[in-house]
Amino acid sequence: MTTYSSRKISQRTAFTFLVLATVITVMPVLFIIIYTIVRGGGALSWSFISQFPSQAGRAGGIFPAIIGTFYLMLGTLVFALPIGVLAGIYLTEYARDNWLTRLINLAIVNLAGVPSIVFGLFGLSVFVLSFHFGLSLLAASLTLACQALAMVITTSREALLAVPREFREGSLAIGVTKWQTVRHIVLPQALPGIITGVVLAISRAAGETAPILVVGAAFLLPKLPQSPLDQFMALPYHLYTVSAHVPNMPKETVWGVALVLLIVVLSFDILAAAIRIKTRQRK
């Protein structure tokens, strides 16, 4: 009986720690969201999201920063989606399993671990200077796309690998070419997973400050970017500047910017989750 009760105690202890760890994980996330809403909620208004800033961001709105962030997301999507998905298809469906492929996969996984400021410096020296794109939306989109590629490729690969081999064989076994099989059987099956990954990668790119800092983000601009070669404002960079570099900044406005950024990023995460749930129901 003693062994039984001691087993029972260890069972309870383990359970307690597991729950505790989960609570500790969830708490900060909830706390950050609630705290941001409490501190910044009062700043939110139609004029805050629709007007240009004035008095170095102390008054007015953050309209150009919101638009700039959406442009960045769009630009990142345009470059990272096709290249990432095509590379994912090649690596999953076509590349032979040899040392070179394994090396490439390892490199891609490690790409995700490269500090974002390093991507920023890379973008500065390659896109801004060597390619003469200047400090611009284009250079920033390309820089963020490089960073997003790792995640797009990795999630694409996972989604493609999850498609059962039986489907591929069934198609190949009736004289359908490999590309047709990928295009008509594998890709449609993997698409929800790929889209989820892409959306998450883009939402992460939207929150990046360090890389865009050096490749074209500006604090205050009198007008919206007119072309991809113009400089731009962006929410994370705006938040960084108003919270660190503008004296006498109303705290509520700072938290208001944070709240808007949080809403933009979280709404894309929720979109990704919705896609996942919807496609799971359909099956």
Add this chain to the structure above:
Amino acid sequence: MSININVPDISTKLMEECVTKLKAEKVNLYYGSFQALRNITLDIPSCAITAIIGPSGCGKSSMLRLFNRMNDLIHGARMEGKVELDGTPIYDSKIDVVELRKRVGMVFQNPNPFPMSIFENVAYGPKRHGTKGSGELTEIVEKSLRQAVLWDEVKDKLGQSGLALSGGQQQRLCIARVLAVEPEVILMDEPCSALDPVATLKIEDLMRSLATDYTIIIVTHNMQQAARVSDTAAFMMMEQDRAGALVEYGPTAQLFTNPKDKRTEDYITGRFG
């Protein structure tokens, strides 16, 4: 050991119509350093159902997949020897594998309809091969489903997902999918092993009805099934190093009633396997 018989004696068909459809000659198959098949030589007649039987792991499926080069998909697979379809070597570098698989279709152990409608499942092959007209596709779909004896069960729900069908229906759908591209040979890899007895009998009836127009090779671990459906039968076994080898090949009736090899007799009478 080399076994080579030509066209077996099949009472249901005129001898003159039979030709050697597929031919394997001294085939060795390796997966990396593991030898899966050793010195396989046999002729598959055009006008018959050929069954490949034998204990688990003896290389039956590997042998079947030799004929449509599905083994090519396995990393590290390597083949020696010669395999011919209508006298043309199919492992020749000039051979278009896609074209070969169009002529030699395959049905798998687990029914694997695509996650699309019944209609689209059958129309899939012809569409990929370039059939565009919707009228033509509708015709092909109906014809193939009728041939697969599935038409009456699904004609009112062609738009429904193929995955919503029962296991037996799914397998007949997969057969219809193969028939839609008008192959000459149909390879079946234990097509009934995931099905209940009633569904199994339906597939067997279907195979018999297809046997007049198609060369069929079926891998089965079910000896009763081999005896029921096949005209010729090949018995395979693993050798000491687990490489699959052909033990005996001949008309099914003879293999089952009067086996020449002691090992065949032992297997058939249930002494092992």
